[in-house]
Amino acid sequence: MSAATDLMNYALTGAFIVVGLCQLMAMVRVVIGPGTGDRILALDTMVVNAIGLIVLMGLAQGTRIYFEASLIIAMLGFVSTVAYARFVLRGDIIE
């Protein structure tokens, strides 16, 4: 039991580190991205990574409070990506 628990704790810590690193790498792409599409794509990736981080936090703390937060962030991320893209495509969000 203790070996498996240790393995899960190590995997959880490693997943936190890796997903946080990926968040930073996506942020680098937001800053240096040469085009508008790259920046929108990197922001979309950051939203998905944030969902992963929140799920990992709920797993680490053993609580289910964060489930609603990650669901709302998933919906808001999709809507904001579509809003950015439509603003670039049409010059307006709701015509």
Next chain:
Amino acid sequence: MTYEIIALYAVSFCLIVGAIFTLVGAIGLLKFNDSMTRLHAPTKVGTVGVGAQLLASIIYNGVFGEGAIQELLIMGFLFVTAPISANFIAKVNMHRRACDAPPALPTGEEWATFDLPATDNALLEDKIPSN
């Protein structure tokens, strides 16, 4: 007892797989050298990366807490919306001329992606007198 040990190993496996796929997606987003090529890398993050982490959460809560599978809602929502947002971002890349333009239409019309908004078309028609 052994059931819980197997569940812990499964949770660890899902976490490691999710972390690896997230890292692959982020490296691809950072290292690829073309806008349309960069579009394909973060799809791994959206499907397998977050999907494996949500699966780990489902297994952990199913074995050690009261079983709940609401994470399937997030997974389904991400799987449904990822192609739509990717399509929009590809259209943005085409619109900003960040990639090769599609071939011209044989009918001489413009592709709908490059069409102007309706208000701009009305302004153009006002400006150009029609005979």
